[in-house]
Amino acid sequence: MLRPERMSRVSVTGSKQVMDETIETLHELNLLHVTDYDDAWEGFEPGDPIEGADEASEKLVVVRSLESILGVEEEDAGPTRLVTDDALDEELEGIRQDVNELDERRDELTDELRSVEEKIDTFEPFAKLGIDMDLLTGYDSLSVAVGEGDAEEIRGELREAEDVEAFQVYAEDGAVAVYVYPADDADPAVGDLLVGASFQAYEVPDAEGSPEEYISELRHRKQQLEGKLDTVEDELEDIRLDVAGFLLAAEETLSIEVQKSEAPLTFATTDNAFVAEGWLPTTEFVELADALETAVGDHVEVEELERAEYDGEGHVAGREPVEGGGGGVGEPTAADGGETATDGGTEKRKAADGGPASVASGTSSETRSDGGAVTMGGGEPPVIQKNSGAVKPFEALVEVINRPKYSEFDPTLFVFLTFPAFFGFMIGDLGYGILYMLLGGWLASSFDSDVIRSLGGVGLWAGGFTALFGILYGEIFGLHLISTYLWEGALGMGGSPMHKGLQPVYGDYAILWLVLSLLAGVLHLTIGWILDFIENLSHGFMDALTESGSWLLMMFGLWAWIFSGANGSAPSVLVGPESVFAGNPLPLGFTGLPAIDLFTIPGLGPFSAWLVVFLAGLVLLATADLIEVVEFLNVLVNVLSYTRLAAVLLAKAGMAFVVNLLFFGVYVDSHGAWHFGLSGMPTIPQGQSTVMYHGHEVTDVMFGGLMHGGIAMLLVGILILVIGHALVLVLGITSAGLQSVRLEYVEFFGKFYEGGGRAFEPFGYERKYTTED
Missing domain, CATH: 3.30.70.2170 (Alpha-Beta Plaits)
Known part of the structure; x- marks a missing residue:
């Protein structure tokens, strides 16, 4: 793999x-x-095509043109068939003549219909005015203009014009007709007189009579053309239904023939x-x-x-x-x-x-x-990725960057192992997980596209991990029903084994996920640099050590120093008795790595052996490529980038919580735990600070919930509930999905992967529409 x-x-x-x-x-x-x-x-010279290559290529062009004209799709294929040379000569020519004749007729009707529609658009402003067309042209002493504009502005401009003896303005529904009688010895254009007014002139068509009658005739002609065009379209559709299977089979037959006949060129x-x-x-x-x-x-x-x-x-x-x-x-x-x-x-x-x-x-x-x-030229060998059925869909994610080169490790297996886990951890909900799996299954089974089907497979795995983490978190659509009925009810535990950390009572878990995100980053990046180290071994051990091992030494040295206390500057959640691994919330007893201080630098403090490891890596990196030293902080920044896992986890949990809060309402018990009002909301009587409700000592009602506010509020609440969870579902893909992909592409792939391999494209053809028998 x-x-x-x-x-x-x-x-x-x-x-x-x-x-x-x-x-x-x-x-x-x-x-x-x-x-x-x-x-x-x-x-030696490149070979010549086999006789008949040009003829086959010309026929292939004809077939593809006919498929385009008729709109032939793969689903029109029908049963496989044998396409003979006689059929390619005779049947194809008959189809070509019939289709071309109808296509030309369709083009003529379409052009004429477009012309008629343009004429209708042209005459509609004149019809609004109700003035016969012959009254708009042919005057010796009058200037006439028709267009769109503000009639009052036009009248104002004409009143102030010195070259105008008299004028008349007709306006109707935005259309304006302007008649101007110029003063003695003046011959002004109406457009020049109206430069200060809002007016856009139309070209007056060469026509006579009523524009309404003219439009009526044009609309009648439009109906006739549309009927004829529908008839032609129906005839083309009949031909498509009759010949689609033959055309697809002919295209395949000719493609094979062209492939064979042009092979000597290579x-x-x-x-x-x-x-x-x-x-x-x-x-x-x-x-x-x-x-x-x-x-x-x-x-x-x-x-x-x-x-x-x-x-x-x-x-x-x-x-x-x-x-x-x-x-x-x-x-x-x-x-x-x-x-x-x-x-x-x-x-x-x-x-x-x-x-x-x-x-x-x-x-x-x-x-x-x-x-x-x-040997002949050709560079690296083409690439055939060796991934099993479960891993194979994730090749689509890898190929978004590029296909691996023959000389590279194929990262598909690692994407398979990490991407669904990252995604599922961030969403962590049984209800959303089931929906993601259903969506993935639909994509994988309903489309012929290999890419879409692969994305469906990815969706199945991502949804599966989302459901698994949802069970561990005890949540379904943000509600803690799994915790109540499975972990507490059926298994008798105190609650679900994991919590997202959104509630204050479980706030230590939010810090835990933050720290574990850092450790996941260290592990993920370690794998990337180890793969790069193995690839660089082909250049020699020292090259591998300086180019790849240097980064590993820097990362381990820096983060070991941080987990040893960083001279007292490391957060208490990482080291010391308050660390997440010392019992808040995991009782592992880990309070940090030993500092291993070698000596003390005045004014700076102790110098740890872990920093020696970091500096050793920095020196090795400098010997490989001095310019890369400026990026030495990547070992800190890249690991910190993985904290987005915890951040998205809390963000998505918060969104689902708000949606459920608005609908069900939430009350708070004396321990600080939040409970949804699924079967009702407690009421704290005036003068009391607490009340017992379903076995909980209620201290506060955070929100009463729309479902408990009457029929109208219930209907509004249902709308909010459905839209809200649908939004969380979609944003789960765009946030958790994109953040998981980013960690793979930027942080992980950037350590060892370039891509750029050639796909394996064997000389041959997988028949879909034809048979050789």
Whole structure:
């Protein structure tokens, strides 16, 4: 789980006479992640597509265009089918003609409908005025303008205009028509006269008659166009229902054909031979070799070039020897300087280091002077993460950052172990946990998207831990019913084994969670830096010690010094008789680590051996990278960041408490404990300080509760109760979820993880809509 699946680089070399059969076999196996040839070998060139590739690509474009026009979805597929070449030629062409004709007709109707709607919008202001269109244009001595504006402002501007002899303004529902008779020798534009008024002019359409009648005709035409458009849409829908399954199957068939026909583009080829390289899981090599031997016999040679081991920077750190060239199919046909190709020819190419390297089409690897193989480019191997069913959904959270590189540890297992625990601890409620599990189950079972289904799996685990902690806290939807009926009633205990610490009587638990959050941070970060230490061991022990061990020493030294008292400056909750582990609330008797003071610095106080450990780590860090020394306080800040676990715990508990307080009401007993008024609220008679209620000596009523205030208040209370708990449920995801993710991504991943691995994409196709039979 912590490392990706072991990968092997393999080479398939053979005669061009069997290249088609080899491609067919490799495609059916769906095992080999093919490496693109980088044109680096002398005498070899990328291959040419197989005949028919262009035609298949053109048909694939047509099919996808038809699917887009018709709105074909995966659920329209129907049963699997066999798609023949005749069907691709004849049936596809018939569908194309019918769909294109209807699509063009739809476009024409849509364009005309849009034009009609624009004309209606244009004429509506004129219809408000009720003035015939021919009365708005064609005057020699009058200037006319129509638009939107304030009629009184327009009249005021025209009265003050010197170039206006007379004017008339008609206004109706925001639409304004302005007629202006200019003074002698003046020819003013109406728009120029109204610059100081609120007026936006319209362009007067070239039309005659009543605008209402014109709009009526346009609306009639709109109805006609909408009816015709609906008819075309119905015809397209009928075609979609008839041909959707065929189109999806045709797309799959053509995609497979294009894949196969374009495969030679990734090969290194000569006139007579080809070489294909790629990666596959080491455990699958024998299956690949056996299948090719069965398909093409000794016309190809399959060779396992290397089983990759990479260092933290992606460089080859080791190559496991593969006996006999990896047990490839076929035997080398010559042992002299030029090997005999499988097709009877002889091929040579030079090694990447410039030395002569004898490689034929009968052997896929070049030989270097150091005995290694000169292979095609391609960088690190692709990554297949090895996670079991329970852990696998958490790969989606990891891949939000990036897929792990082949050379890195896969952090998915650690996310699986910590993320649900962090989330569940912060929410800790049986009711919310059940709802989260139901939501996760729905996502996991109702969607085809792998990402959404993975998130559903994460939700199931997060909800499960939320429910588990809810039982330990004794809460369901913020009510302490689990504590009352399980821990106190059924098991006879004094209460639930854990408390959130929201109530004053259990306030010590809030401090406990704060301290445990710090310890969880130390543990979580320790795992991260240990993983980084192991990865850096490939560079040597000293590199690992200075780059990773230094941070561990600094963190342990600083926090051990803090837990030893920090020269008297550490909070009492960490050390001393009042610490949370000395009995408040855990009776472990731990009062802090020994100080181990070595000497005293005048004016500063004792100097602890724990600080020596911290300074040793700081010196080691400086020898690795001096600039990183400025970040030495990360060992303090990163651990303190985990206190958000306790903070969110109290915040969510407080929100749920307020919601229940408003609905049920809360009273306080003589011990300071809070009780919800589930079956009623006590009344303290005037002149008394306490009253007994359900076995509790009540000293105060914090709030009477809406459910006890009559029918109207009850209805309001129910609304608040439902909305309030729904809000807490949602904020649980956005706060507890995001804070848990932040601890993983920022604090934990930042210690050892970069990401950037390539996904394993084997040459092949998983059929969904077609069958080969």
